[in-house]
Amino acid sequence: MNLDIGIMVSKLGSGMLTSFWIFCFTLLLSIPLGLVIAFGRMSHNAVLRTITKAYISIMRGTPLMLQLMLVYFGPFYIFHVSISPGYRYTAVCIGFVLNYAAYFAEIYRSGIESMPVGQYEAAKVLGYSKAQTFFYIILPQVVKRILPTITNEVITLIKDTSLAFVIGVTEMFTNAKALASGMSSVMPYLGAGIFYYVFNFVVAFVMEKLEKKLNYYR
C-alpha cells in the first residue's frame, strides 16, 4: 500500500478543520467566561470566592481527558438521560470551554492583581465608577500584560484538541493515527506534526503582531 500524499493532506485537512472549530469555540467562549470566573475568584463575597476557587482547583487538578468523558457520558450514567450521537460535539465544546476558562481566569487574575492600587485611587478621585475604572483603565493594561501568557494557552489548546477522540470526535490526530495504521506508515504522523506546527506558527505570529500593536505607550 502506497501512501497518496494528496489523500493524506485532504484527510488531515478535514481533521484539522474539526480541530480548528474546537479551537475557535473554546477561545470565543472561554475567554469571556474566564473573566467572569476571575471576578468571582477576586470577589469580596466569601461564598462566591470559595466556589470559584474550588472550580478552578478541580478544573486544573484533573485531566482534561477525564473531564471530557464526564461531560459526555455523565448525563447518561449519572442522570440517566439518553444522549444522542450528535451530543459528542457539544460535549467536546463544553469540556474544553470549562477547562480553559479556569486557566484563563487565573491568567486574568494575575494581570488584574498586578495593577498598582494607586490607579484605582486616582480613578476614584477623578470620579470614575467601579465599572468605568475597570473597563477603561485597568482591563486595557491587563490585556497587554497577559497577552504572552494567553499565547501560551492558545498554542496548548490546538494541541489539546487531539484529546477529543476519547469521546469519538475524529479530529486531526485521530485521522493521522487511522491513516498510519491503515497504511503501516509513519508519514501521517509527520504530516500531522507539520499541520500543528504551521497552525501554531500562524497563531504565534498573529499574537506577536497584536502585542506590538498594543504596545503604544512604549
Place this chain on the structure above:
Amino acid sequence: MKKSFAGILILGSVMLALTGCGKESTDSSSSGPADKNTFTVGFDQDFPPMGFMDEDGEFTGFDLELAAETAKRMGLTIKYQPVSWDSKDMELKSGTIDCIWNGFTMNGRENAYAWSRPYMENDQVFVVRKGSEISALSDLSGKTVEVQADSSAEAALKDKQELTASFGQYQTVPDYLTALMDLESGAADAIAMDNVVASYQIKTTKKDFVILDDPITAEEYGIGFAKDNTKLRDEVQKALDDIAADGTAKKISEKWFGKDITTIEKEQGEN
C-alpha cells in the same frame, strides 16, 4: 481596544446561545435509538483488516463491509462511528452506537453483551521478527512482550499467569501499530495479537514478521449489542444469515482474506 473586547464578549455570548441552545434542542428531538433509521456501528479505526481507513481515506474493512451489507438488507442507513476502544462499553450502553462490530472477541465477554452468533474464528497469537531466536512460547522468557490495551490478547494472557510471569517485560500499548513499530524497531521482541489482524499486516506490509505456531487461545468473533437490545441483535442475525446463505459473505471474505473464513453457515447447521 475596549470596543473590540466588548465585541468579543458579545460574539461569545451569541455563540454560546447559538451552539448551546441550538444543539440542545436537536439533541432532544433525535434521542432514543428506536425512532431512527440508521445503523451505527462502533469500531476501532486502527484495526485492519476488520475496520480501518484505506488509502483513499475512507473507512473500510471486512467487518465494515459486512455491516454495510447487513444494514442495506435491513433497510437502514449505515453509519460508521470510530470509537476510542477504552470507551466502547460506555458508548454502547449510552446508546450512541448500536453495536460493536470490529473483530470483537466473544470469549471472556460472554455475559457482557447481547451477542450475535459467532461469524469467524480467530486465534490469539504471538508475532515475532523473522530470524529471531523465539520459536516457541518457552522462548519468550525474559523477552519484552507488547499487547494492545483492553484487547482480547491481553484478556487471554491474564489467564496465562505463568507465561506472563516469564516475560522480561510485559508492556501495554494503545494500538497495534505502536506495537508493530516497536517490534520492527527492536523495542519489543514479541506482540500478542489477533491472528486475523497479524496475518493481514504481514501480508500487506511485507515486513519480516512471523507468527508463532502455538496460539495463546482459540476464540470466536461476534457482534456485540447492549444487553437489553436483543431485538436489534435478532434482526441483524437474520440479515446476516441471509448474507451467508446467498454467498455474499463468502465473496466479502474472499476479497479480504483470499478465502472464505466465515463460520456463519456452519453455526446455523449446528443449531
